Amino acid sequence: MLAIGERLPDLAARCRAARIRLDEAMATYDRLKPDVPLEIVAPTQVHLVEIERGLDREPIVHERDGRGFLRFLYSSRKVKIHILEIEAPRNMKEGRRLRRIARLAAKYEKDREAAIGASGYREPGLALTHLHIELQDDFAGAARAVKPLTMQGVAIYAAIVAFGSGPARRQDGTPACGCDALAVVMAKAFVGINGGGAT
DSSP, X not given: OHHHHHHHHHHHHHHHHHHHHHHHHHHHHHHXXXXXXXXXXXXSOOTTEXXXXXTTXXXXXXXXXXXXXXXXXXXXXXXXXXXXXXXXXXXXXXXXXXXXXXXXXXHHHHHXXXXXXXXXXXXXXXXXXXXXXXIIIIIHHHHHTSOOOXXXXXXXXXXXXXXXXXXXXXXXXXXXXXXXXXXXXXXXXXXXXXXXXXX
């Protein structure tokens, strides 16, 4: 348990450095990101749209009249496929409307990708994800095999749980091992130690 604890300061330092770089990249992206053309904001959720998401891939929650709501943006790829499927003619109003939406959506998507690339977001973002996975898989896995018997051990568990409070996903999209089980063991150990012995 002490050996695990001795590795935590280095991990914490690397996490802080990656977080600083990530925050700087996000600030840069906020300056560079393109405005969303109103014409590609769909009035309702239909099969031609994607939920508007932030850099962290989480849905962006907007606020209006004190209430949160999501926005749905037309996807250039989905609109182009729809145009082919319905054989929308260029000389008809609907055909022209769909092609304009597809063009605007494609330009927005291209400009957004350029802003993400210029911000340098992906490198620190990936580094932070790997650090969380290292914590949750390696540290949490090792800690689960060692039951804390002293308050120092409980403190190490607490540090791991604190660092692992943010969810992380591997590149294939599967979740990294979480720290919920550690939190339960930590709580039981704390009660046991203060009650006269770990349970």
